[in-house]
Amino acid sequence: MLTRYSLILVSAGWTALTAVTSLPVLAQPAIRFDLAPLAVARAVEPTDSVSALPGQQLVRIPLRISALVDSPRKPQVDQVMVQIYCVDPAASVVDYAPRTELASPFEGNLEVQQTEEKNKHLGFSVNGNYGHLVNGNVGGDVGKKDIESVKYQRVAPLEVVAASGTLVRGRGVYFKLRATALQVLEGDKQFEVVLSVPVDWQAGLLEVRISADRVKKSFGSIEPETQCVGRAEYVVAAFVDDQPRVRKAALGLVESEALLRQAATQFRRTTQQQSQNLFRHFVSALDLVEPEIQDDWLHQVMRGTVDPHLHRDIRKLPVDLRVAILDYQAAQRAFLSAASPDEQTLASQ
Numbered sequence: 001m002l003t004r005y006s007l008i009l010v011s012a013g014w015t016a017l018t019a020v021t022s023l024p025v026l027a028q029p030a031i032r033f034d035l036a037p038l039a040v041a042r043a044v045e046p047t048d049s050v051s052a053l054p055g056q057q058l059v060r061i062p063l064r065i066s067a068l069v070d071s072p073r074k075p076q077v078d079q080v081m082v083q084i085y086c087v088d089p090a091a092s093v094v095d096y097a098p099r100t101e102l103a104s105p106f107e108g109n110l111e112v113q114q115t116e117e118k119n120k121h122l123g124f125s126v127n128g129n130y131g132h133l134v135n136g137n138v139g140g141d142v143g144k145k146d147i148e149s150v151k152y153q154r155v156a157p158l159e160v161v162a163a164s165g166t167l168v169r170g171r172g173v174y175f176k177l178r179a180t181a182l183q184v185l186e187g188d189k190q191f192e193v194v195l196s197v198p199v200d201w202q203a204g205l206l207e208v209r210i211s212a213d214r215v216k217k218s219f220g221s222i223e224p225e226t227q228c229v230g231r232a233e234y235v236v237a238a239f240v241d242d243q244p245r246v247r248k249a250a251l252g253l254v255e256s257e258a259l260l261r262q263a264a265t266q267f268r269r270t271t272q273q274q275s276q277n278l279f280r281h282f283v284s285a286l287d288l289v290e291p292e293i294q295d296d297w298l299h300q301v302m303r304g305t306v307d308p309h310l311h312r313d314i315r316k317l318p319v320d321l322r323v324a325i326l327d328y329q330a331a332q333r334a335f336l337s338a339a340s341p342d343e344q345t346l347a348s349q
Contacts, residue, residue, distance in 0.1 A: 031069050031080075031230035032068045032230060033212075036236070037235075037237060037257055038238075039062060040062075041059040041195075044058045044194060059197055061193050061195065062192050064190050067080065067185055067186050067230075075229060077185050079178045079213055080176075081211050083210075085172035085208075086171050086204065086206060087205040087207055087304075091197045091201070092170045092171060093173045098162050100163045163178075177189070204239075205235055205236070205332075205336075206238055210230075210232045210233070213228055235303060239335075249334050249335040249339075252331050253331045259327065
């Protein structure tokens, strides 16, 4: 005999099984991105159009971003958006490349020919007879045709291939690349940002966000829908490569990041395997497990915006992953402190 509590369990079980059968299959990203964790900054001289803020210097930071399409069948990707932000509040963007670029799918100018044709036609016919013996018919046509032809050249229409500009009051920059007949979004592309930084600046962090979108018009909808087919977020350590201690700290940061990403990947695989268990969905329907961890926890850790000792989601992670997080943040602090001027240098200035 089923009790009331048993009926609740059975009802929740059927709800969980129904949810399992209706779970959507998560599609793999159509396009993947890659970016090196380090970037060497080089000092540049100011020009008439690009100058540093008072008491600061200019440094140029190159970033090469790679895009890879996994599927043999080329997916539809209409545009790729790249956003770069300065984590250091003392740094600001004063120049960037590539700039907004216009191009045309036509080579040279377009030749236009306009033809106007005028026709004039006149016809006449005369019928007559002479008594009852002779009948006659006389007809004729008179025609005139005038043709005027004008040729001229018109500039070929242009379309936006790449658009760029600043963000957050000059603290960031964006690059929007659109798929055209002249531009293929797959492969690697070079980006550059010129920052105005303090004179004693040796290193800093850049936050890079990349997304690929496509425009899809669903059946019955009036407005087209924008879908994300690829996304990536990185933190790049940029430094002036003229001090051994800064170089050593940068390499240590790269090693710590690799270990952190490896532990995070293993954690995601384990979580996915557990989420495919019917019993786990059954228990989730009864609210016997805690809510899932937010997807952006790794990016928040790398940006240094969360405290792993206090953040609720990070405290739920396995011990080995939390250790990797602490090691990475320690390596990040060591990198930034190695780039800071020491007390002897400050005393001599």
